[in-house]
Amino acid sequence: MKSHYSDPTTSQIVERRVLCVLVDNEPGVLARIAGLFSGRGYNIESLTVSETEHEKHLSRITIVTSGTPNVLNQIEAQLDRMVPVHRVVNLAAKASIERELALVKVSQNGPDRSEHRMEALRLATAFGAKTVDATLNSFIFELAGPADDVERFINLMTAIGLVEVSRTGAAAIGRGAEPM
Secondary structure, three states: OOOOOOOOOOOOOOEEEEEEEEEEOOOOHHHHHHHHHHHOOOOEEEEEEEEEEOOOOEEEEEEEEEEOHHHHHHHHHHHHHOOOEEEEEEHHHOOEEEEEEEEEEEEOOOOOHHHHHHHHHHHHHHHOOEEEEEOOOEEEEEEEEOHHHHHHHHHHHHHHOEEEEEEEEEEEEEOOOOOO
C-alpha cells in the first residue's frame, strides 16, 4: 500500500500537527479512528487517550501526525465527519502547551559504576527528572516535558547505561481560558 507521506510535492512541505479529538467514551471508537489512519496510509506518531468528562462519558484523544497541509486538512475533515467525534481541534494552529511523560531505566555496571551513578543523578537534576526507583545498580527516572527535552535526556542516558524507556506520547492543551 502506498503511503500519503512518501511523495510530497515540491511546493508542499511535510508538517507536524497535534490534533485533539473529543469523542464518546464507548467501545470501538479508538479502533475506528486508528482504522481511519491505517486505511488511508496515514501515520500516527503519538496517541494518548483518556476519559476527561466523566459525567458526559467523553474522552480526549491527542494524536500527533505529520504530512503535507492537504493531507493533514483531509485527516481533520475525515475525523470531524465520524459519528462518535464531537470536535476536532488543531492545536498546532493555536497557542498550546504540549508535554510528554517518560520513565527511563538506567543501569550501571562495571568499574565506573559510581561515576556513572553520579552522572545519571546530575543529568536527572539538570533536566528536572524525579527519581522514582533506585537500587545499587539502577535508577528509574520520571521526566515530564516537551518531547525534544525527553529525547535529549534519553540520548544522554544512553551513554550512561540506558536499559529501557516507556513514553506516554504527547498530551496537549490550548492556552488561555477557552475550552477545546
